Amino acid sequence: MTYKAINFKDKFSKFSDHWSPRVIAEMNDYQFKLAKVEGEFVWHDHPDTDEVFIVIEGELDIEFRDGAVSLTSGELFVIPKGVEHKPRAIRECKIMLVEPKGVVNTGDTGGELTAVNDIWV
């Protein structure tokens, strides 16, 4: 039989809201999620896990309490567990997140930007 690859562009075409990650794949107990982001997110951390950001299209800045990192298309950054961070994008940016299943986007911070978890696209 012919299996079908997961195409990022196709998956991104299926949703438009910001800061609301969509699961596209699972590997063991980890998930790959796509998100469209624009503007400022909230300060938060994930006390139990590292988190990977990969920029698929656009530009993303991630602020830390002691600095920042800028990512563009084809770049990856690992946020170590427990490190407070605040992503922001001046224009819409398309990203992929890799993290264990069950991680909430706002960590322990909560608030109105907290997305429903485990939504597949």
Added chain:
Amino acid sequence: MTYKAINFKDKFSKFSDHWSPRVIAEMNDYQFKLAKVEGEFVWHDHPDTDEVFIVIEGELDIEFRDGAVSLTSGELFVIPKGVEHKPRAIRECKIMLVEPKGVVNTGDTGGELTAVNDIWV
């Protein structure tokens, strides 16, 4: 301070051999690895873990005992644990692998294509 993102193009420029994954990042006990592949790999499986293939540039086919999947740039596929697979690329293809630290590229099959593990670039 200014942190530095991991740039795929930059990392790919630092090695040229085929079927020899280079680690670029760790997330918990998982690794992100880049590889250049060309030609046929060997049939193998990873009995204890799923494995993610992402094509960064080029085209990759992965054969299974019951079929195949074709991936191009911007596509992802999860090989379930224990499923025999044989990647092949007609022309050089640049890929990213995501899997637990310690996974050997040829699984239990071994042979001359078995790469030294945990080599960072």
